[in-house]
Structure formats: structure tokens, C-alpha cells
Amino acid sequence: MIATPRLLLIAPRITETGLQLLTAARGRGLRAHTATGWSVPPELADLGLPTHLYGGPLFADAVGRELGLAVLEPPEDWPARLPVELTGRRIVHTTLAAARELSGPAFVKPPGDKAFAARVYPDGAALPGPELLPGETPVLVSEVVAFAAEYRLFVLDGVVLAASRYAVAGELDVAPLAGDPLAAAALGFAGELLRAVADGLPSAVVVDVGQLADGRWAVVEANPAWASGGYAADPERVLDVVLRAAGPAVAARPSDLAFGRALPAVLR
CATH class of the missing domain: 3.30.1490 (Dna Ligase; domain 1)
Structure with missing residues (x-):
């Protein structure tokens, strides 16, 4: 069976993660394109390919409805629903x-x-x-707390697929997990967290966690994978999460539809 060609459309604002995803997508046979404006390029719209998206909320709102996408994001009140044992504040x-x-x-x-x-x-x-x-x-x-170190986790089906450190003592400090002395603890806490909140997040999402100054581990926040920087995480695995997080609505899992962003109507 020949796989249906797919397209990854990336917002016009160029980022390091966007460039990495372009390379990763092309390497596995996807057609990948960086938009030059806040609309679907006519030459791509005419192709009618199943499309995935990477970019910020403004780009998703501009093109998502026209492309027929399910753009998954965590509930905006998700952190407030969690017990203080998981948030630390x-x-x-x-x-x-x-x-x-x-x-x-x-x-x-x-x-x-x-x-x-x-x-x-x-x-x-x-x-x-x-x-x-x-x-x-x-x-x-x-409540105001101090994080000693913070980590970004790209999650697919409740499993951390890719991860990176992104901050130390509140300052940007990007590093891969390999060699990080807190990596095992970060992933261990993430596993406990994801088991506890299995039904509260879409199947593809980004969750940030961190170690507080007093040594406890806590949730920082959750973000849509299609709008999150990958930092030092493996781009190939980040792409796997992004493709699920923003893709054709007709292929979305029923359990994910409740997490779809409300996309505005296409303006002409």
C-alpha cells in the first residue's frame, strides 16, 4: 500500500525548532513548507494534501479552519485543576x-x-x-515559587517521547537530558504526573515540569505541541508529537476532539 503524501506547513516566523522540523519532515518523505504569510499558500491549497501545522496561535487561527485541522491544546484551566501535591503551589x-x-x-x-x-x-x-x-x-x-531547574516534555499517548532542560534558576539554560544529573528524577516525576492526569490532556501535548528550590518536583505548565519550542529535544520525536497535535480533523481520535482549539471561520 502506498502511503498518502502529507504536508507540514510551518508559520512564517522562522524559529530553530521550525527549521529542525522542516528537515525531519522532509527526511521521512513529507512535503514541508514554510508559509510566507498568514494564509494557506494557493499552490499548496490546490494540492489537497492532508496537512499538519507548526506555529503559534495566530497562525493556527489563520489557516486551521481552511485546512480542516484538529488543533489540540490543553484546557486553559488545567494547572488549576491539579492538586497542590503536583503543582507545588x-x-x-x-x-x-x-x-x-x-x-x-x-x-x-x-x-x-x-x-x-x-x-x-x-x-x-x-x-x-x-x-x-x-x-x-x-x-x-x-503563588510565587522558585524553580531550580525546568524541563520540557513532548508527550504522546501518555509517554514522554522527547525532552530537554530549558532553564536553571529561572534563566534560559538549554541542555539535552543526557548527562543531566536531574534527568532521571524529572522523568520519574513526569511518569507519576501523566498517570495521574491521563484523562485531562490531549494525546499529544507538551508538559513542563521543574524542581523547586526546596527540592520538590512540580508542574510548571502545559502547552500545545504545535506551538512549543523543542530546545534540545530530539527533533524526530518532537515531530511525532507535533503531527498528532495538529493534523486533519477527520483522522483525529474521538477522545482528542474535546481538546480541539476553537478555530475562527475563514475570512475572505
Whole structure:
């Protein structure tokens, strides 16, 4: 049986991971293309190939509906659903209006995009005001903790397929797991975590974990694989996760459809 040709379409914003995935995809016989704009290139649309995507939320929203994709992402409130034993701190899914009432420091981030900087804010008054963002904007608010080291895990069917260290003491510090003294502990915690949350994530996803300054292990966050940097993870295995995370909706697993991003209608 001859395999159906497939296409990997990558957002116009060039990244190191995007280039690695182009090479990996072409090496296994996929047609891989970097878009030059925020639309499906006409010459590719005419081919009618089953398509997969790698890029940020803006690119997924621009082309996903037209390409008939299921673009999988973790629920935006996922970290807030987890017990403190897994997060190492209290996390609340709330609105920006509520977060503006904070009287002390907290780590605040928009869960689904980059509407404002994710960081520690001294209080709610330091957050973007209503003239910039509406109060109903969803946010995750967490207690402030310090991570000694952080790791990115590309997960497929509940198994870590590829991984990389990406930060030490809050600063970018990329390294492969080979030779990392904390690698075994990171993967061990990841295994426990994934067994505990098996039904709460799509089958292809990125999960970040880290060791807190006090030695405990905790979840950092979860992200869509199709929009996540691979750092020092094996690009071939990263590609396996990306292909499942953003591909033809007709081929998506029924259990994954609940995690599909709500893609806007194609504008003409």
C-alpha cells in the first residue's frame, strides 16, 4: 500500500525548532513548507494534501479552519485543576478583573496566548488596565515559587517521547537530558504526573515540569505541541508529537476532539 503524501506547513516566523522540523519532515518523505504569510499558500491549497501545522496561535487561527485541522491544546484551566501535591503551589483560574484586586505579589499569566507578559506582579494594580484588556480576559494566578531547574516534555499517548532542560534558576539554560544529573528524577516525576492526569490532556501535548528550590518536583505548565519550542529535544520525536497535535480533523481520535482549539471561520 502506498502511503498518502502529507504536508507540514510551518508559520512564517522562522524559529530553530521550525527549521529542525522542516528537515525531519522532509527526511521521512513529507512535503514541508514554510508559509510566507498568514494564509494557506494557493499552490499548496490546490494540492489537497492532508496537512499538519507548526506555529503559534495566530497562525493556527489563520489557516486551521481552511485546512480542516484538529488543533489540540490543553484546557486553559488545567494547572488549576491539579492538586497542590503536583503543582507545588496554589493556582487559580480566574479573570483579569479579579486578579486586579490582588493586594500582594503573584505570578499571573494568560493561559491561552500572550496577551500580556507572564511574570510575577507586585500586586493587581501592576497588571494591564481595562483600557488595554477587558476584565473578562482569563488568567492563571499562582503563588510565587522558585524553580531550580525546568524541563520540557513532548508527550504522546501518555509517554514522554522527547525532552530537554530549558532553564536553571529561572534563566534560559538549554541542555539535552543526557548527562543531566536531574534527568532521571524529572522523568520519574513526569511518569507519576501523566498517570495521574491521563484523562485531562490531549494525546499529544507538551508538559513542563521543574524542581523547586526546596527540592520538590512540580508542574510548571502545559502547552500545545504545535506551538512549543523543542530546545534540545530530539527533533524526530518532537515531530511525532507535533503531527498528532495538529493534523486533519477527520483522522483525529474521538477522545482528542474535546481538546480541539476553537478555530475562527475563514475570512475572505
